[in-house]
Amino acid sequence: MSATEKPTAREADTLDGRELSPAVVILSSVVGGISLTVGALLAVASLTGHAAGAWVSPEALSPGLVGAAMAGVAPALFTIGRARVWEEVRSLVLPLVTVLVGLFTVTLLNGGALQAVHGGPLFLALFSLGWVATLGLLALAAVVCLAAQYRRPAPAPGVERLRVAPLPGWSKPLLAVLGSGWLGIGAGLLAFPAFWGPLVPWTVNRADAQGLGVWALSLGVGVLASLVEDDLARIRPALTAVPAVALATAVVLAVHARTVDWTSGPGASLLALVTGLLATGVSGRRLLTRAEAAPESPPAAGRRSPGSGSGPRLGR
Numbered sequence: 627m628s629a630t631e632k633p634t635a636r637e638a639d640t641l642d643g644r645e646l647s648p649a650v651v652i653l654s655s656v657v658g659g660i661s662l663t664v665g666a667l668l669a670v671a672s673l674t675g676h677a678a679g680a681w682v683s684p685e686a687l688s689p690g691l692v693g694a695a696m697a698g699v700a701p702a703l704f705t706i707g708r709a710r711v712w713e714e715v716r717s718l719v720l721p722l723v724t725v726l727v728g729l730f731t732v733t734l735l736n737g738g739a740l741q742a743v744h745g746g747p748l749f750l751a752l753f754s755l756g757w758v759a760t761l762g763l764l765a766l767a768a769v770v771c772l773a774a775q776y777r778r779p780a781p782a783p784g785v786e787r788l789r790v791a792p793l794p795g796w797s798k799p800l801l802a803v804l805g806s807g808w809l810g811i812g813a814g815l816l817a818f819p820a821f822w823g824p825l826v827p828w829t830v831n832r833a834d835a836q837g838l839g840v841w842a843l844s845l846g847v848g849v850l851a852s853l854v855e856d857d858l859a860r861i862r863p864a865l866t867a868v869p870a871v872a873l874a875t876a877v878v879l880a881v882h883a884r885t886v887d888w889t890s891g892p893g894a895s896l897l898a899l900v901t902g903l904l905a906t907g908v909s910g911r912r913l914l915t916r917a918e919a920a921p922e923s924p925p926a927a928g929r930r931s932p933g934s935g936s937g938p939r940l941g942r
Contacts, residue, residue, distance in 0.1 A: 647771065649771040650712075653767055678750060703863075726765045793856050812846055815838055858917060862914065
């Protein structure tokens with residue numbers, strides 16, 4: 627059932643979470659289309675050696691990484707409409723809201739570095755003005771949609787969310803380290819760019835450091851949210867986004883490899899974190915596929931508590 631379809635009374639009784647708001651689906655689709663287009667533009671420009679961001683950057687790598695992350699997450703945003711309940715998509719939507727609000731805030735704080743203010747080429751000047759206007763609208767819409775989502779009724783008392791494909795025990799410490807690493811780096815770059823910016827293994831300015839910090843922070847939020855969900859079926863959209871973002875980021879880093887100080891501690895840490903993202907996404911998808919293919923026992927009537935037998939099918 628699509629999230630935009632109204633469930634019947636019987637289906638509503640069986641929902642084990644908050645019904646997914648159509649506003650969240652619409653927002654995700656709009657952001658997905660914009661992210662794919664703008665992200666591809668920034669990434670391709672970076673790959674050809676041009677820094678085509680909304681603000682002036684000392685190197686083409688930083689806006690290229692922002693574009694790679696935008697383009698990488700876009701396909702996953704288009705899949706949100708397939709979910710039934712909020713809990714199946716919040717590990718992707720919460721990082722999305724973090725990015726929209728965070729990038730808009732960073733853009734305002736670094737308004738003097740915008741191409742339109744700095745006197746950049748006409749195309750980039752117009753692009754920067756469009757960036758501010760679009761981000762402002764999307765950030766406001768994201769906050770409103772999130773509020774609308776939490777106005778949806780919670781599951782009835784006694785209806786427990788089943789974990790049909792729990793995370794393997796061995797993966798949880800690794801995810802905790804990976805998520806904390808991205809979260810810590812993002813928070814540092816965002817809150818203290820003057821201190822953390824020089825630690826980035828290539829040349830960045832304040833706007834670059836904070837912009838990259840927003841994306842790092844959102845990745846940390848997403849990875850740590852997967853630990854809270856503890857169910858591969860509930861983080862399906864995030865599992866689509868994570869490897870795509872890692873691969874797109876790796877391509878941009880590879881093209882600009884000569885500008886990155888890989889022998890430094892931050893350079894080695896970046897390599898480990900990107901590799902961790904890719905490994906997390908690939909392994910998560912494989913484990914979910916195996917869980918879906920596993921034979922199931924006939925479901926008993928009524929709801930079971932976690933661990934009391936086989937759960938419902940993972941398919942929608």
